[in-house]
Every structure is written in C-alpha cells, then in structure tokens.
C-alpha cells in the first residue's frame with residue numbers, strides 16, 4: 438500500500454501530481470541583467486527535477502517596476518515582464534519537467550521591495566507613499582492607471598508561462614510584496630477604490646487573480662494550474678497589517694475563481710498556529726476552501742517523517758524549501774523507499790552534491806547569509822566563501 442505522501446493527487450483543473458511533495462519557491466541568485474536566466478539557473482533547476490512532484494520556481498517579477506529584488510554585486514532576481522524572457526523561461530520549464538513532474542512559475546511584483554529600481558534611480562512604487570523605517574530609499578504611490586497596468590502584467594506573464602511550457606503559475610501574494618502591501622491596512626492607506634475597508638483592500642489581489650484566470654481561459658490552456666501564495670497574517674508588534682480572520686475572508690473570495698491550490702507561507706513551521714489560538718493555520722484556512730481547492734503548507738521539513746506528518750495531519754500538499762537546497766533528490770529518495778538516505782544538513786563534503794548556483798553558494802557561506810533563513814549545517818561551510826560577489830557589505 439502506498440502512503441498518502443507518495444500518492445498522486447488530481448487538482449481541480451485536471452492536472453495530476455505524481456506525489457504530495459512540492460518544491461517551495463526559492464530565489465536562486467543566478468539571473469543576469471534585467472532578470473534573464475543564466476546557465477547556472479538552468480543547471481540548478483535541472484538538478485531539482487525530481488525534488489518534488491510539483492516544482493515552483495523562484496519569484497519572477499512581472500512588471501519592469503516590480504523588481505529586481507537583489508543585493509548589489511550578486512546575480513539578480515529573474516523576471517517575466519517581456520517576451521524576450523520567454524526563451525529563458527522555456528529552458529527552466531524544460532529542465533524542471535524532464536522527469537515528468539510539474540513546473541510552476543511564481544509570478545511577482547515587489548512593490549516597495551524593488552530595490553533594483555532605487556539603485557538605478559527609478560521610482561520605487563507601492564500602494565501608498567509612506568516613510569518606511571526599514572527602507573533607505575523613498576517610495577511613490579501608484580496611480581490608478583499604473584495599478585491597472587500591473588494587473589495586466591500579471592496576465593501577460595501568465596501567457597508567457599504558457600508559451601514557455603510551464604504547467605501553471607503561482608501568484609505571489611505573500612511575504613510583504615505588492616499584493617500583500619495592498620491587502621495590508623498598515624501599508625495601504627489609499628482612499629480610492631484600491632484601499633480603505635477590507636473589501637477595498639481585497640480589490641487588487643482579486644483583480645490579479647481574475648486577470649490570470651481570464652488569460653488561462655483565453656489561451657485554452659487545459660489543465661493549467663493556478664495557485665495563490667499568502668502570508669496568513671501580518672502582525673509586527675503594534676503594527677497590524679491584517680489578521681488571519683481577514684486573510685481567510687480574502688482566501689474565501691479567491692477560491693471563488695476556481696483556483697487549484699492555496700499556499701500558506703508559514704515561517705513558524707508547517708503545523709504552526711496564530712499567536713494565542715489553539716487551531717493551526719492549516720486547519721483555519723482549510724475551513725474556507727471548497728473541496729476542489731487544495732491546501733499547500735510549508736515550513737521546517739527536512740525529512741520524510743515530517744513531510745509525512747504534514748500531509749497526514751494538516752494538508753493536501755507539503756512544500757519543502759531549504760530541504761531541497763540540502764538534498765535536491767528529496768522526493769526521489771522518498772518515492773524510491775529510500776527516505777532514510779535524505780541528507781539533513783549541508784557540509785563541505787556535500788557542497789558539490791547540492792548543485793547550488795554560485796550566487797546561492799556565496800550567499801549561504803557569508804556570515805550574514807544575506808538575511809536568508811539559516812540552513813542546518815550552515816556554519817560548517819563558511820570557509821568556502823570566496824567574496825567574489827561582495828561589492829556590497831552590510832554595515
């Protein structure tokens with residue numbers, strides 16, 4: 438008898454995943470100028486074609502003013518804002534799909550986090566022009582016309598994903614980027630139709646979802662997967678952007694557009710709960726999903742046991758991020774009945790096996806890891822840092 442974790446699963450729009458393991462989207466620090474994929478990008482993804490049944494790329498910005506988010510000196514974030522990106526996207530899709538697993542393009546707009554815009558002297562845009570204490574550059578409020586253009590850009594990036602051979606897209610509505618900035622009452626202080634009460638703060642994310650689905654229908658992309666990633670709440674001390682009671686209402690509206698899955702970005706672990714609440718985030722969000730929309734959770738899975746526990750107890754699908762950095766053959770080993778052989782930490786001995794991009798290797802060997810979440814064994818590889826991209830140093 439096969440376990441739930443290794444059972445295939447059929448999504449609403451007909452696509453079948455080979456198993457319940459998903460590779461979480463992760464920036465590869467491998468893009469060239471203007472977000473074009475490099476050979477390093479393609480090699481990294483090719484090495485992960487059996488990491489999971491569904492493989493989500495790193496965030497790709499959909500509008501020229503939506504990125505890049507990167508550290509000066511380091512290879513850039515990838516993009517999907519022009520047709521010129523299609524050839525690189527095609528190489529990534531082929532690399533990910535070569536062993537029969539599904540490839541999903543994560544589509545994104547950084548809003549205030551588009552540091553590359555600031556570096557090149559362009560306006561950095563956001564819902565409202567606030568003085569953010571954590572940014573060392575100013576931001577400008579988007580005009581109504583610009584907001585509508587970005588919505589169209591999400592649709593055009595979806596069209597490019599289809600042309601490139603991806604099996605689906607994931608709308609990045611999490612981690613404080615533009616969609617979340619619109620949903621947050623802290624970041625969005627607009628008084629037009631894009632801001633104000635809860636309904637109005639939902640308007641931008643919902644318009645993006647609608648446009649993406651419209652393009653998928655227009656392109657007749659059968660079985661095309663559409664997912665949405667969300668941070669379940671935004672609470673930083675006294676600053677409350679939104680609570681889970683509000684984001685579950687947003688998700689209830691999103692799933693009316695027939696999405697295949699909702700992806701909860703959980704930094705506190707896949708089984709975590711809102712502060713002071715008994716129920717897990719997973720169970721709170723499961724309640725508002727219809728039976729066709731699958732739930733995907735993430736956080737802290739580095740072995741078969743916890744992946745198994747996540748789908749047995751909490752969710753339809755489990756995403757693995759750093760676990761696939763440490764072992765690119767994560768799902769392959771589990772499917773082969775060899776889960777015990779999964780590597781749980783990085784070390785100098787496994788640095789070739791992990792097949793990171795040079796940018797990731799430099800990032801994870803730095804003392805500050807460029808602010809990336811820590812990797813098990815991370816301390817042991819510090820001596821491998823060469824400094825080749827370190828024109829930027831943290832003060």
Ligand SMILES: Cc1cc2nc3c(=O)[nH]c(=O)nc-3n(C[C@H](O)[C@H](O)[C@H](O)COP(=O)(O)O)c2cc1C
Nearest residue numbers: 461462463464495496735736737738757758759809
């Ligand atoms: C190197 C790195 C890059 C990341 N880049 C992205 C990204 O592009 N998009 C995104 O939604 N999340 C990104 N994340 C968050 C992961 O998808 C995931 O949610 C997080 O690492 C927690 O899962 P884990 O404990 O399995 O690593 C990134 C995480 C890491 C470690």
